[in-house]
Amino acid sequence: MEIPAKYNPAEVEDKWYSYWLDNNLFRSVPDNREPYCVVIPPPNVTGVLHMGHMLNNTIQDVLVRRAKMMGKNTCWVPGTDHASIATEAKVVAKLRDEGIDKNSLTRDEFMGHAWDWKEKHGGIILEQLKKMGAACDWERTAFTMDESLSESVIKVFVDLHSKGKIYRGVRMVNWDPQAKTAVSDEEVVYKEIQSKLYYLNYSFDGEDGHVTIATTRPETILGDTAVCVNPNDPRYANLKGKRLIVPLVKRSIPVILDEYVDMEFGTGALKITPAHDINDYTLGDKHNLETIDIFNDDGTLSEAAQLYVGMDRFDVRKKIVVDLEEQGFVEKIENYVNKVGYSERTDAVIEPKLSMQWFLSMKELAKPALDAILNEDIKLHPPKFVNTYRHWMENVKDWCLSRQLWWGHRIPAWYLPGGGYVVAENEEQALVQAKKKTGNQNLAISDLRQDEDVLDTWFSSWLWPISVFDGIRNPHNDDIKYYYPTNVLVTAPEILFFWVARMIIAGYEYRGEKPFETVYLHGIVRDGQRRKMSKSLGNSPDPLDLVKKYGADGMRMGMLLCSAAGNDLLFDESLPEQGRNFCNKIWNAFRLVQGWEVSSDIPQPNHSAVAVNWLNNLINHKVDVLNDYFEKYRLSEALMEVYKLFWDEFSSWFLEIVKPAYQQPIDSKTKEQVLEIFDKMLRLLHPFMPFITEELWQLIAVRKPGASIMVVPQPQENPFDDGVLTRFAEMKEIVAGIRNVRQEKNIPNKELLPLLIKSSKKLSPQLEGVIIKLAGIESLRYTEEPAEGSAGFLVGSMEFFIPLHGFVNEEEEKQKLQQELEYAKGFLGSVMKKLNNERFVNNAPAKVVEIEQNKKADAESKIKVIEERIAGMKSK
RNA sequence: GGGAGUUUAGCUCAGCUGGUUCAGAGCACCUGCCUUACAAGCAGGGGGUCACUGGUUCGAAUCCAGUAACUCCCA
Numbered sequence: 001m002e003i004p005a006k007y008n009p010a011e012v013e014d015k016w017y018s019y020w021l022d023n024n025l026f027r028s029v030p031d032n033r034e035p036y037c038v039v040i041p042p043p044n045v046t047g048v049l050h051m052g053h054m055l056n057n058t059i060q061d062v063l064v065r066r067a068k069m070m071g072k073n074t075c076w077v078p079g080t081d082h083a084s085i086a087t088e089a090k091v092v093a094k095l096r097d098e099g100i101d102k103n104s105l106t107r108d109e110f111m112g113h114a115w116d117w118k119e120k121h122g123g124i125i126l127e128q129l130k131k132m133g134a135a136c137d138w139e140r141t142a143f144t145m146d147e148s149l150s151e152s153v154i155k156v157f158v159d160l161h162s163k164g165k166i167y168r169g170v171r172m173v174n175w176d177p178q179a180k181t182a183v184s185d186e187e188v189v190y191k192e193i194q195s196k197l198y199y200l201n202y203s204f205d206g207e208d209g210h211v212t213i214a215t216t217r218p219e220t221i222l223g224d225t226a227v228c229v230n231p232n233d234p235r236y237a238n239l240k241g242k243r244l245i246v247p248l249v250k251r252s253i254p255v256i257l258d259e260y261v262d263m264e265f266g267t268g269a270l271k272i273t274p275a276h277d278i279n280d281y282t283l284g285d286k287h288n289l290e291t292i293d294i295f296n297d298d299g300t301l302s303e304a305a306q307l308y309v310g311m312d313r314f315d316v317r318k319k320i321v322v323d324l325e326e327q328g329f330v331e332k333i334e335n336y337v338n339k340v341g342y343s344e345r346t347d348a349v350i351e352p353k354l355s356m357q358w359f360l361s362m363k364e365l366a367k368p369a370l371d372a373i374l375n376e377d378i379k380l381h382p383p384k385f386v387n388t389y390r391h392w393m394e395n396v397k398d399w400c401l402s403r404q405l406w407w408g409h410r411i412p413a414w415y416l417p418g419g420g421y422v423v424a425e426n427e428e429q430a431l432v433q434a435k436k437k438t439g440n441q442n443l444a445i446s447d448l449r450q451d452e453d454v455l456d457t458w459f460s461s462w463l464w465p466i467s468v469f470d471g472i473r474n475p476h477n478d479d480i481k482y483y484y485p486t487n488v489l490v491t492a493p494e495i496l497f498f499w500v501a502r503m504i505i506a507g508y509e510y511r512g513e514k515p516f517e518t519v520y521l522h523g524i525v526r527d528g529q530r531r532k533m534s535k536s537l538g539n540s541p542d543p544l545d546l547v548k549k550y551g552a553d554g555m556r557m558g559m560l561l562c563s564a565a566g567n568d569l570l571f572d573e574s575l576p577e578q579g580r581n582f583c584n585k586i587w588n589a590f591r592l593v594q595g596w597e598v599s600s601d602i603p604q605p606n607h608s609a610v611a612v613n614w615l616n617n618l619i620n621h622k623v624d625v626l627n628d629y630f631e632k633y634r635l636s637e638a639l640m641e642v643y644k645l646f647w648d649e650f651s652s653w654f655l656e657i658v659k660p661a662y663q664q665p666i667d668s669k670t671k672e673q674v675l676e677i678f679d680k681m682l683r684l685l686h687p688f689m690p691f692i693t694e695e696l697w698q699l700i701a702v703r704k705p706g707a708s709i710m711v712v713p714q715p716q717e718n719p720f721d722d723g724v725l726t727r728f729a730e731m732k733e734i735v736a737g738i739r740n741v742r743q744e745k746n747i748p749n750k751e752l753l754p755l756l757i758k759s760s761k762k763l764s765p766q767l768e769g770v771i772i773k774l775a776g777i778e779s780l781r782y783t784e785e786p787a788e789g790s791a792g793f794l795v796g797s798m799e800f801f802i803p804l805h806g807f808v809n810e811e812e813e814k815q816k817l818q819q820e821l822e823y824a825k826g827f828l829g830s831v832m833k834k835l836n837n838e839r840f841v842n843n844a845p846a847k848v849v850e851i852e853q854n855k856k857a858d859a860e861s862k863i864k865v866i867e868e869r870i871a872g873m874k875s876k
Numbered sequence: 877g878g879g880a881g882u883u884u885a886g887c888u889c890a891g892c893u894g895g896u897u898c899a900g901a902g903c904a905c906c907u908g909c910c911u912u913a914c915a916a917g918c919a920g921g922g923g924g925u926c927a928c929u930g931g932u933u934c935g936a937a938u939c940c941a942g943u944a945a946c947u948c949c950c951a
Contacts, residue, residue, distance in 0.1 A: 005914065262877080279951080388880050388949065395879095395950085494949085528887090530947090561902075562888065568947085570888065574903070581916040588914035595913075637890070640902065655913085662912070736920080743920050749911055834895095839934040848895045848935095855896080 003594065007587035009551025012695045017130055019694075023706045026135050028075035030482035036072035037486040038064055039465050040136065041499070044083035045143060046090060046121035049128040051525040051533050051571060052492065054543040055563060057134055058556045059522060060490045062635055064135050066687040067487075069714040075483055076135055077468045078126055079142035082118075084408035084457045085183060089346075091117050091407065092179070107406050107452075114407045131544055132552050133690045135710070142468045144460040145409070152472035153409045153460045154425055156510065157401075161423040165361045171400055172281050175353035176343040177299030177313075181404040182357075188341040188350050195338055199267065199331035200324060202227060205243035205252045211236075212331045214266025216338055217276075218324065219316040222249055222305040223294040226272040228283060231257040233268050247329040248320070249306050256287045278352050295351060313351070358411060358453070360399040362505075369393065369504040372514050378504060379518045381633040385493055392497050399502075401456050408454030415449045422448075462502035465489075465515040472510060480511075489516040492524060520633050523568035530570060546576050553689035554579030560639045560688060582643060583692050586685070589651050590696050592659070593674055599665035607773055608670040610766035611657040614728045615677055618649060619684075620720035626684065627717060642684050650681055653732070657770055675700055680715045730795060731767045737793040738775035741802050745791060752778035756787045759798040786872055794820065797861045799869065814873050821866045828859040 020026060028035075038060050043053055060076060068074040091114045092102045102110060126141065142149060160166045173182035198218045201210040213227060224246050229236040239255045246253055260283060261270050274284025275293040284291060294305035301308045301316055308316045324330050341350035370393040372378045373386060380386055402411060414430040415421045416438055424430035427445050435443050466472055471480035485507070491500060500519055507515035525533050525540075533540035547555045557579030562569040622645050629638035658674060660666045678700055686693040686709050697709035738755065747753070755777045757763075763771075768780050783801070786792070789808050790801035834840045834852050841849055 003913095006916075260877090282951095384881065391879055392950075497949085524948095567882095567889075575888095577916075578903070581914095584914065584916050588917085590913085592913035632892095634890090637901090640890095643902085651914090652918085659913090739919060740921090743908065746908080749909085749919085834935075837934055840895095841934085843934055844895065851896050 003591050005588065005591070007551070007583045007692065009553065009583065009691060010548070013131070013133075013552050013691045016691055016694045017133065020135070020708065020710065021138075023708065025708055025710050026076070026137050027139060028073055028137050030478050031073055033071065033073040035483055035487075036064070036067035036070075036074045037077070037483040038075070038488055038490070039077045039468055039486055040079060041489070041491045041495075042079045042081040042142075042144065042461065042464065043125050044086055045080035045118055045123070045125075046087055047080075047083070047125050049125050049543055051540055051543055051559075053125070053129075054132060054555070055522060055525055055559045055569070056490060056492070057129055057132060058559045059520065059563070059635060061132070061134050061556075061690070062560070062687045063488060063490070063520075065690060065710065066630065066714065068135070068710060069683065069686065069712065071713060074135070075137055075140070077140045077142065078129065078134070078136035078138060079140075079464075079468060080122060080126065080144070081457060081461055082143065082145045082408060084403060084405050084454055085181075087114065087118070088405050088407040089179070110406050128544060131547055132556060135690075140468065144457070144464075144467075148470050148473060149460065149463070149467045150409055151425075152463055152467040152470070153455065154412050155472055156463060156506075157409075157412055157455065157459070158423055158425050160360060165365065166401070166423075167359055167361065168356060169359050169398075170354055171357050171359070172278050172352050172354055173357065173400070174341065174343075175297075175351045175355075176346055176348050177295075177297065177351055178346040178348035179343065180297050182353075182355065183343055183350070188343065190339045190341050193338065193340050195336055195340070197266065197334045197336035198321065198324075199333070200247060200271075201329050201331055202244040202246065202271075205245050207242075211239070211244060211255075211269050212267045213269045213271045215271055216336060217317070218320050219301075219308075219313055220273045220276050220294070221246055221271060221320075222301070222307060223273040223275050223292040224251070224253055224271045225274060225284065225289045225292060226253050226256045226287065228256045228258050228261050228270045228272050229268060230259055230261040230263050232259065233261075233263045235268060247324060247327065256283070256289075258283060258287070275354055276352055281352075281354070291354065293354060295353065299348075299351060357400050358402040358413075358451075360401055362396045362398050365505045365509060366393050366396045366501075368508040369501060372504055372508070378514050378516065381518060381520045385496060385521060389496060389501065393501060399456070399459075401459055402451075402453040403456055404452070405454050408457065409460060411451040411453050411455060413451040415451070417443075417447050421451075458498050458502060461499055462506045463510070465503060465507065466510055475511075484511060485514050486516045488518045488520055490520045490522065493521040494524065496521065518633070522563055525571050526568050528570055528572045530568070533571070541573070546573070550576035550580040551583055551691070553583050553692050554581075557582060557639065557643075557688060560636055563636050579689075582647070583689065585647055585651060586689075586692055586696065589646075589655060590678070590699065592655060593671075593678060594699070596660065596671055597665040598668050598671050600668045602665070602667045604667045604669040605769070606766045607769035608658045608667070608673075610764075610770060611654055612670070612673045612677070614724055615649065615654045617720040617724045618728075619645070619677070619680055619715065620718040621725065623684075623715050623717050639688050642681075642688065646681055646685065650677070656774060682709060683712055683714055686710070727764070727767065731763070731770055733795045734763075734771055734798075734800065735775045737795060737800060738771070738777070738802065741791045741793065741804075742776075745804060745808075747804075749776055752776050753802050753804075754778055755780045756783045756790070756801040756803065757781070757798060758783050758786060758801070761798070786869060792817075792869070794862065794865065797858070797865050799865060810873060814870060817866055817870050817873075821863065821870065824859055824863050824866065828856065828863065831855045831859060 040060065041056060064074050064076045094117065095102060095113060105113070122143070129136065157166065174188050176183050195216050197214050197216055199212050199214050200218065200221065201212050203210045211227060215221070227244050229239055240257060242255050243252050244255060245251070256272070260279070261268065272280045272283055272289060274281045274289050274291040276295070283289070292304050294301055295313065296302045299313050300310050301313065303309055308319060311319070321330070342348065343350055370390065373380060373389050380389065412425060413421050413423045414434065416434055418438065420437065422430050422433040422437060424433050427448070430448055431443060431445050434448055435441050463472060465484065465486050466480065469480040469483055470477055471484060489500065503515045507513060527533055527539045531539055543555065546558070550558065555576045558571070558576030561575050561578065562571060622641060625641055626638050629635070629641065658666070658670050679697065682693045682697045694709050738753070741747070742749065753776060755771070757780070759782070762782065771777060772780060786799070787801040787803045789805045790803045791808050792799060792801045792813060794800070831852055835856060
C-alpha cells in the first residue's frame with residue numbers, strides 16, 4: 001500500500017475523535033483509582049472559540065491526557081457560563097435588529113427570547129473544542145443556569161444572607177445611560193480622547209477674590225459640594241475654613257483639605273462632585289459632604305441640577321461653557337488628552353452613578369483563601385503571582401453582587417408591602433417569612449415584589465468546582481467526595497481575582513477545603529506586535545481555520561510552543577506551521593519504518609545493537625527530564641524536549657544508523673526494537689498531539705478493537721547509563737567533524753573516505769561501525785603518525801585525519817590548528833588564573849577546585865597534541 | 877497615585893539555592909545538497925559587553941543598591 005508523503009490530518013481527526021467517544025474513553029465515574037480532575041473555565045455559552053480558548057483548553061487536554069496515561073481516573077468537566085451581561089447585550093442587539101425594544105417586553109417575554117438565543121447558539125463552542133481533541137467527559141457538561149447549578153447559587157445567597165454576610169448599600173457603579181444598567185468594571189473600555197480642560201473661577205463667599213479650578217466636565221459643577229486643596233500647597237495656605245460660590249447655581253460650598261489632591265494637576269484646586277466621580281465620592285464620604293445627583297438614568301439632567309433640566313449631558317456641556325464664558329467665570333480653556341470610560345456593549349460614555357446594590361462582605365471570607373495561597377496549600381504556577389494575590393486579598397473590598405439585568409440568577413429577595421424585605425430560596429418560603437416578619441397572615445405572593453436585579457455572573461462561577469458535582473445541594477454525593485478537590489485549574493491571570501480567588505473562598509466556605517491543588521496561569525495570546533488579539537482589531541485568526549490549515553495537532557503544538565507559564569504569548573502562523581512540519585516528520589518516520597522488508601535470516605548488525613542500546617538509555621534519561629518538567633508545569637519545555645528527542649535523536653541519528661541500505665531488508669530483531677521505540681515515542685508525544693499518535697499507534701501494530709493509545713501507560717522512569725550517553729555524544733562529534741571536512745572540501749557524500757585516528761585510547765568497535773556508516777568511511781584505522789596531506793580535526797585529545805591528496809592546503813590546515821591552539825591556551829590561561837589564586841583554592845569548595853584541575857589537565861594535553869602536530873608540519 | 881513584574885542572539889524564551897562544555901534552545905538567517913522516509917526535508921555554519929552604573933565575593937547573567945525603558949494589576 002502506498003502511503004502519501006504528506007500527513008493529512010483532515011482524514012484522521014474526526015475518525016479518532018468519534019472512536020474515542022464511541023469507546024467511552026473520556027467518561028469517568030468514581031472507582032478505586034486515584035482521580036485526576038479538572039473543571040473547564042466555562043466559556044460564555046453563546047461564545048465562539050477564540051485563540052485564548054484554544055490555548056487554555058490545549059493545556060488542560062495535555063495535562064488530562066498525560067494523567068490518564070499515568071493511570072489516573074481522569075475527569076475533565078466541560079460546560080458553559082451564562083455570562084449575563086454579554087449574553088443579554090447580544091439578545092438586546094438582536095431584538096433591536098428585529099425592531100423590538102427591550103423595554104417594551106416583560107421580563108418573562110425577554111427571558112423567552114434569551115433562552116431561544118441560548119438554545120440556538122449555546123454549546124457551539126463545546127462542539128468546537130472537540131475539533132482540537134478535548135478529552136472532556138461530555139456526559140457531565142454543565143451550564144451555570146442549569147437547574148441544579150441555579151439552585152446552588154440561590155441556596156448560597158440565602159445562606160450567606162442568613163450568616164449576615166450579604167447586605168444592601170449605596171455604591172458608585174459604572175452606569176451605562178443608553179442601556180440604563182450598571183456595568184461591571186471589566187465591561188468599561190477606557191479610550192484616550194482629545195478633550196478640553198476648563199479653568200473656572202469660584203468666588204469667595206462673602207469676600208473678594210476667587211479660586212480657579214480645572215475640570216474636564218464643566219456640567220458637573222452643578223453637583224459640586226466642595227473644593228479641595230492639598231494642605232501642603234503653599235498657594236492655598238490661607239483657604240482653610242473659607243467658602244466658595246459655585247458659578248451659575250450660586251451654591252455656597254466649603255473648601256476642604258486633603259492630601260489626595262495632586263498639586264501638579266491643573267491649579268491644584270479640585271472641585272468635588274461626590275455623586276459623579278468615584279474619587280470625589282470617597283472624599284465626600286470622608287469629609288461628610290452632601291451628595292447631589294444631577295443626572296437621570298438616561299443621562300439627561302435631573303431636577304437636582306436646577307439648571308438645564310431635561311437636557312442631555314453633552315448638550316449641557318456645550319451650553320454651560322457658553323453661559324460661563326458670558327458671565328466671566330472662565331479663566332482659560334486648554335486642550336487636554338484624558339481617558340474616558342465607554343460601555344463595551346453600547347459604546348456610550350459611562351457615567352459614575354450612586355445606586356442601591358447588594359454586597360457580600362469579604363474580609364472574613366477572604367482570610368482562609370489568603371492563607372491557602374501563602375502557605376502553599378494551593379500552589380500558583382508561576383509563583384510570581386503570589387504577591388499580587390496577597391496584595392489584593394489583604395485589601396479586599398466588598399463584592400457588589402447585583403446587576404441591573406434580566407438574564408441570570410434573579411436575586412432571591414422579596415420586598416414587603418410596608419417596607420423591608422425577606423430573602424428565601426423560593427416564593428413559598430418567602431411568603432412564609434413575610435407573614436412571620438409582618439405578622440400579617442393574609443399576605444399573598446402577589447403582595448411581594450421580587451428584586452428586579454440578577455446576580456453577578458461570578459456569583460455562580462465561584463461555585464463551579466463544587467456545583468458541577470452538585471456538592472452544594474447534595475454535599476455527600478459520591479462524585480463530590482471522589483473528585484473534590486480538583487487537581488488543577490488552568491486559566492489566565494487576568495481573572496485571578498474575579499474568579500480564582502472567589503472559588504477558593506467558596507471552596508473553604510462550602511467544602512471546608514480548597515477547590516484545587518494547583519492553579520496554572522497562562523498568558524494572554526497576542527499578535528506579533530504584542531497587541532491583544534481582538535475582534536475589533538481584526539488581528540485574531542479563527543483557530544478552527546488554523547486547525548483546518550495545519551491540523552489540530554499542529555495547531556496545539558503551535559499554541560504550546562510559545563506558552564511559557566505566565567508570559568504573554570506572541571502568536572503568529574509560523575508556530576502552527578512548525579507544528580504541522582513536525583507532524584509530517586513523524587509521519588515520514590513511520591513511512592520509512594513501515595516500508596522495511598524484514599529478514600529473519602540476517603543477524604543484527606553491531607551498529608544497530610549499539611544504537612538501540614543508546615536510544616533506550618537516552619529515552620530513560622529524557623523520561624526523567626519530562627517528569628520533572630510536568631511536575632513544574634513547564635509544558636512548553638516538555639514539548640520542546642520531546643520534539644528534539646524525536647526529530648534529532650530518533651530520526652536524524654537513530655533511524656539513520658539502523659536504516660538498511662536501499663532495497664535491502666532489515667533484520668527482524670532491529671525492526672522489532674525500532675517499533676518498540678517508536679511506540680514509546682508515540683506515547684511520549686500523545687498528550688501533545690493526540691490525533692497523529694493514535695493514528696500511527698494503531699498502524700504500527702495490530703490492536704484489539706477499542707484499544708487506544710489514550711490508555712496505554714507512559715514510559716516509566718528507568719535507570720540509564722551515563723557512560724553510554726557520553727560515548728555516543730563523542731561519536732557524534734567525530735561524525736560531525738568528518739561531515740564538516742566533506743562540506744569544506746566539497747566532497748560528495750557518495751565518495752567513501754579513509755579515516756585515520758591518532759589517539760591513546762580506542763573507540764569501541766560498535767561505535768566505529770556507526771561512524772563508518774554515517775560518515776561514509778571506507779576504512780578506519782589507528783595510526784602513530786599523522787598522515788600526510790590530510791584534513792584533520794580534534795575531538796578532545798583524539799586526532800583524526802582524512803588523507804586527501806591534492807585537496808588539502810597545508811597552510812590552511814596549519815592556520816586552523818594555530819587558531820585552536822590559541823583558543824586552548826587562552827582557556828588554560830583563565831583556568832590557571834583561578835588555580836594560582838590562593839584565595840580561590842582556599843575558599844572554593846573542593847569539588848569546584850577539582851573541576852578546574854581537570855580542565856587544566858585536559859587543556860594541557862590538548863595543547864600538547866596540537867603543538868606536536870604543528871611541529872610535525874613545520875619540519876616538512 | 878499604590879502594587880507586581882520584565883530587560884539574555886534578528887524574534888520568542890530557558891538559565892533553580894553564585895562555581896562543569898555557562899553564555900543555551902526553538903524559530904529566523906547564511907552555505908551546500910532534490911543523497912528514493914520527509915525540500916513541510918538533509919548536512920554544515922555565523923550570531924549576544926546577559927539594559928546601564930556601582931557594590932558584595934576568590935569568583936556575578938545569577939546576590940544587593942541606584943538609573944533607564946517596557947508590561948500588567950488595582951485606583
